[in-house]
Structure formats: structure tokens, C-alpha cells
Amino acid sequence: MLILGIESSCDECAVSVVRNGAEILSNQVATQIEFHVPYSGVVPEIASRKHTEWILPVYRQALQDAGISEQDLDGIAVTDRPGLAGSLLVGHTFAKGLSLRLGIPFAGVNHILAHLYAVQLEDTVAYPHIGLLVSGGHTMITLVEGPLEMKVIGATIDDAIGEAFDKVAKHLGLGYPGGVLIDELARQGNPAAFAFPGTSLQKGDHRFDISYSGLKTAVINQRQQFLQPGCEASMPNIAASFEKRAVDMLLKRMLDACAVYEVPRVVAAGGVAANTYFRRALREHREIDAWFPSLPLCTDNGAMIAGLGYHVLQQHGGDPLSATVSARVPG
Numbered sequence: 119m120l121i122l123g124i125e126s127s128c129d130e131c132a133v134s135v136v137r138n139g140a141e142i143l144s145n146q147v148a149t150q151i152e153f154h155v156p157y158s159g160v161v162p163e164i165a166s167r168k169h170t171e172w173i174l175p176v177y178r179q180a181l182q183d184a185g186i187s188e189q190d191l192d193g194i195a196v197t198d199r200p201g202l203a204g205s206l207l208v209g210h211t212f213a214k215g216l217s218l219r220l221g222i223p224f225a226g227v228n229h230i231l232a233h234l235y236a237v238q239l240e241d242t243v244a245y246p247h248i249g250l251l252v253s254g255g256h257t258m259i260t261l262v263e264g265p266l267e268m269k270v271i272g273a274t275i276d277d278a279i280g281e282a283f284d285k286v287a288k289h290l291g292l293g294y295p296g297g298v299l300i301d302e303l304a305r306q307g308n309p310a311a312f313a314f315p316g317t318s319l320q321k322g323d324h325r326f327d328i329s330y331s332g333l334k335t336a337v338i339n340q341r342q343q344f345l346q347p348g349c350e351a352s353m354p355n356i357a358a359s360f361e362k363r364a365v366d367m368l369l370k371r372m373l374d375a376c377a378v379y380e381v382p383r384v385v386a387a388g389g390v391a392a393n394t395y396f397r398r399a400l401r402e403h404r405e406i407d408a409w410f411p412s413l414p415l416c417t418d419n420g421a422m423i424a425g426l427g428y429h430v431l432q433q434h435g436g437d438p439l440s441a442t443v444s445a446r447v448p449g
């Protein structure tokens with residue numbers, strides 16, 4: 119089965135063709151970052167307008183790269199939650215129109231599950247595993263028991279980890295998007311230079327939850343103390359110490375989750391899974407079998423949507439035309 123995957127939940131306009139949930143035939147990603155840089159964050163109005171302009175050419179390019187015509191498609195998968203409602207609606211409405219015109223089913227796909235599925239497009243990772251979703255909008259520790267079976271066992275109670283990277287980068291004057299800039303700066307710094315606070319571990323149902331707002335504030339306050347001339351020398355140290363603390367807090371909960379659920383296997387996905395220290399630190403835990411998608415499949419893309427969409431269509435069939443999008447994942 120050839121499935122078209124459409125992703126428009128945030129600022130990437132992406133379309134891909136994937137065969138049988140496994141083989142990527144094309145993977146077009148058009149990023150809007152340059153239009154959001156002046157605002158240091160994604161502006162929903164700009165994002166949805168850009169998706170409206172770009173979705174048709176990106177779709178045509180994805181078909182051309184795959185060497186197929188649209189009549190060859192068997193189904194359409196599209197992100198329908200969570201994300202920016204206006205942006206989701208562009209992809210979703212496009213998918214419905216295409217479904218009607220081609221007479222093939224379309225199915226809405228959960229963006230979070232799709233991030234965790236991305237690794238299966240390159241490797242075969244056994245179930246169950248602990249899934250870490252670390253992106254600009256989400257920080258979750260999950261138990262993944264199949265492509266469509268995921269239980270959230272811990273999550274951030276305030277900022278997402280990528281959001282913390284982006285906000286810290288903004289306060290350090292690095293620019294946007296900040297995660298990759300902190301990653302680069304941190305490589306020149308000493309991660310032991312500053313002992314930033316983490317969050318204390320909770321008990322019971324909240325033991326895997328995490329908070330980034332205290333760490334973020336501590337880093338921003340530290341920066342204020344170095345605003346005098348000559349402060350630049352300490353910037354790599356601040357970046358490295360923040361990065362280490364942010365990642366270590368998450369890894370501690372992940373290791374606990376592996377022990378409690380007796381699952382020594384982890385898949386990490388989402389933009390922050392591209393972080394150099396994160397990848398190295400996770401691999402250093404030899405007792406854990408750690409898997410990551412390659413960098414292009416860590417960030418938002420249509421291939422993960424098409425890949426997971428294959429399973430959704432096989433198990434549940436297509437959605438009715440009355441289906442709509444959801445900015446949040448219910449529950």
C-alpha cells in the first residue's frame with residue numbers, strides 16, 4: 119500500500135510517500151523558520167497562511183520524488199492532533215479534498231505517536247519500549263506497546279524541554295530556534311561550571327512527571343549576573359550546565375520508568391532527540407537498549423505520519439468527512 123503522509127501541525131509543511139508503513143519513497147519538508155525568526159517563536163497566523171500557500175507545491179514535489187502519480191496512492195494519512203488548530207486544518211482539509219477526488223480513504227494520525235513510530239522506518243525496534251517524546255511542544259515519558267498503543271506515564275507540568283531550550287537561548291541572546299544553538303555553544307563549555315537546580319522527584323502517580331520552569335528561571339537569573347562587559351566568556355558554561363541539567367533530569371525519570379515497567383529498551387524522538395549531549399548520555403547507559411531516528415526523522419516530517427497512518431488505516435479504516443482536528447490530545 120502506498121500511503122501519502124501530510125504534516126502541518128506547526129511550522130513544517132511536510133508531505134511524504136511511504137510503502138507499507140516501512141519504506142520511504144519521498145520525504146519533502148518545507149520549513150517556515152525564517153518567517154518566525156523575527157518573533158522568536160512560531161506565530162500561528164503566519165504558520166497557517168504559509169501552509170495554505172505551500173501545501174500544493176510540496177505535495178506535487180513529494181509525488182515527483184517518489185516517481186508515482188496520484189492515482190497510485192492507496193490512502194492518505196494526516197496529522198489531526200495535537201498542534202496549532204489553524205495549521206492542522208490546512209493539512210486536514212487538503213487531505214479530505216484529495217480523498218474525495220481520488221476516491222481513497224484518509225485517516226487522522228496522532229502526531230505524538232507518529233514521532234515515536236519514526237524510528238521503525240529505519241530500524242525494527244521491538245515492543246514494548248519506553249518512548250521519550252522531547253520536542254518544542256511536548257515532554258513525555260510513555261509506555262509503547264504497539265504502533266497504536268501508548269500510555270503516557272509522565273509529562274512536564276509546565277514548559278516542554280524544547281521550549282525551555284528556546285527560552286533560555288532567547289535570554290542568552292542566541293536567537294531562534296534556540297535548541298540547536300545551545301547545543302553548539304554547550305560543546306565549548308564546562309557542564310560542571312554551574313550547579314543549576316533540578317526538580318525534586320515526586321511520588322506515586324506523579325513520580326515520572328517533570329518541571330522545567332525552575333531550571334529555566336535559574337539560568338535566566340544567572341545570565342543577569344553576567345551582563346557586564348566580558349560576560350561572553352561564561353556563556354558556553356551557562357549553556358553546557360543548563361543542557362546537562364535539563365537532559366539529566368529527564369534521563370533519571372526514564373531510567374526509573376525502565377526499572378518500574380521492566381522494559382530495558384528506549385526510543386527517543388522529537389526535535390530535542392537531535393541534541394548531541396542527550397544522544398551521548400543516553401547511549402552511555404549500557405544497560406538500556408537506546409534507539410533514535412536519524413536527525414531528519416527526529417524533527418517534524420510527513421514520513422512518520424504516512425508510516426503510522428498505514429497501521430491506522432489497516433486497523434480502523436478511514437475517517438468520515440465529518441472528522442475534524444484537535445489542538446490537544448484528549449485525556
Ligand code: KG4
Pocket residue numbers: 128252253254255256279280281283284295296297298301388389390391392393394416417418
Ligand atoms: O519535534 P520538533 O521539530 O517540533 C515540535 O515541537 O513538534 O521540535 C522542535 C524543538 C525546538 O524547541 C528546538 O529548539 C528543539 O526541538 N531542538 C533541539 C535541537 N534541535 C532541535 N534542542 C536541543 N538540541 C538540539 N540539537
Ligand code: ZN
Pocket residue numbers: 229233253388389417418
Ligand atoms: Zn513534532
